Amino acid sequence: MTELNKVALKIISDGKGILAADESNGTMTKRLEAVNVGSTPESRLAFRETLFLSESIGEYIGGVILYDETINQRSSSGELITDMISKSGAIPGIKVDTGAKTLANSDEEKITEGLDGLRERLKKYYKLGARFTKWRGVYIINKNYPSKLAMHTNSHALARYSALVQECGMVPIIEPEVLMDGNHSADDCLSKTSEVIKRCFDELILQKIDLTGIILKPNMILPGNNSSDQISKEEISTKTVKCLKDSVPNEIPGIAFLSGGQSEIEATENLNLINKNNNTEFLMTYSYGRALQQSALKFWSKNINDIKGTQKIFNNRAKMCSLAAQGKWSSELENK
Numbered sequence: 001m002t003e004l005n006k007v008a009l010k011i012i013s014d015g016k017g018i019l020a021a022d023e024s025n026g027t028m029t030k031r032l033e034a035v036n037v038g039s040t041p042e043s044r045l046a047f048r049e050t051l052f053l054s055e056s057i058g059e060y061i062g063g064v065i066l067y068d069e070t071i072n073q074r075s076s077s078g079e080l081i082t083d084m085i086s087k088s089g090a091i092p093g094i095k096v097d098t099g100a101k102t103l104a105n106s107d108e109e110k111i112t113e114g115l116d117g118l119r120e121r122l123k124k125y126y127k128l129g130a131r132f133t134k135w136r137g138v139y140i141i142n143k144n145y146p147s148k149l150a151m152h153t154n155s156h157a158l159a160r161y162s163a164l165v166q167e168c169g170m171v172p173i174i175e176p177e178v179l180m181d182g183n184h185s186a187d188d189c190l191s192k193t194s195e196v197i198k199r200c201f202d203e204l205i206l207q208k209i210d211l212t213g214i215i216l217k218p219n220m221i222l223p224g225n226n227s228s229d230q231i232s233k234e235e236i237s238t239k240t241v242k243c244l245k246d247s248v249p250n251e252i253p254g255i256a257f258l259s260g261g262q263s264e265i266e267a268t269e270n271l272n273l274i275n276k277n278n279n280t281e282f283l284m285t286y287s288y289g290r291a292l293q294q295s296a297l298k299f300w301s302k303n304i305n306d307i308k309g310t311q312k313i314f315n316n317r318a319k320m321c322s323l324a325a326q327g328k329w330s331s332e333l334e335n336k
């Protein structure tokens with residue numbers, strides 16, 4: 001077993017998943033302003049530190065993805081944020097892409113940037129304690145998209161990123177996200193997501209990525225958020241498992257889904273059924289941003305000094321996701 005494989009497994013084994021706390025300052029500002037909290041480096045850290053000091057870090061959360069601002073901050077007690085996370089038994093990670101920008105020669109699609117100078121930035125993050133990284137490629141879906149151009153360029157960037165990350169001794173999280181926006185059916189999402197993932201692995205293999213030392217972070221197979229497609233949660237789970245079984249090479253240690261705009265309960269219930277129907281060798285867990293933080297953020301925004309109360313809500317959400325990652329969740333457990 002290679003070191004990278006060990007790190008990947010440590011992050012996602014035993015019902016553990018990932019807390020994606022890597023919102024850019026722009027996104028975090030939107031999230032904070034939506035609950036009437038001003039967005040400053042201090043307020044962003046105050047909320048995140050509350051989560052990072054929760055009991056669930058290390059117990060249900062095996063890895064925490066940070067943003068550049070946070071990894072360079074110190075906690076209220078003067079500690080490095082990465083040390084604080086490691087001490088709790090979780091592994092600190094870092095988002096290293098610099099965001100999705102307009103893709104030249106495509107009217108509406110995006111290409112994720114951040115390759116220039118990446119090798120040097122990775123060394124700095126490793127020194128700060130990061131042992132895994134994230135890069136998100138994003139795809140819109142309708143009858144014309146994702147285009148071959150978007151799939152080719154984003155897969156190429158994901159693979160170049162992964163090669164540099166493994167060279168630096170860290171595990172790349174590879175996130176090719178097909179967005180939920182639109183009126184497409186779940187079957188459209190299935191066929192397009194399968195194509196996106198297959199193209200991505202073609203490029204990872206071409207660029208000699210060690211597939212045992214990565215974590216794939218895909219979307220679940222869902223109808224678009226403006227679609228009239230009626231589909232049961234059971235079908236969502238079987239289509240999601242089928243997609244991954246057919247398009248992901250067996251060597252990879254595991255899959256950690258993004259929540260992508262699903263509610264906390266939807267993301268938990270879907271993950272639970274995915275695990276009940278998982279007929280693959282892959283671990284299937286969570287790497288949620290919104291679906292782990294939403295209720296905690298709402299409570300915190302009204303009770304900024306109630307650290308314990310905020311942590312209680314976050315711990316419960318993480319526990320429910322962990323149960324779902326083992327196929328042991330039920331709605332009755334939510335209210336216990």
Ligand code: 13P
Pocket residue numbers: 020136175258259260261287288289290291
């Ligand atoms: P969501 O779970 O809120 O989709 O965020 C996950 C993520 O890391 C997106 O890049």
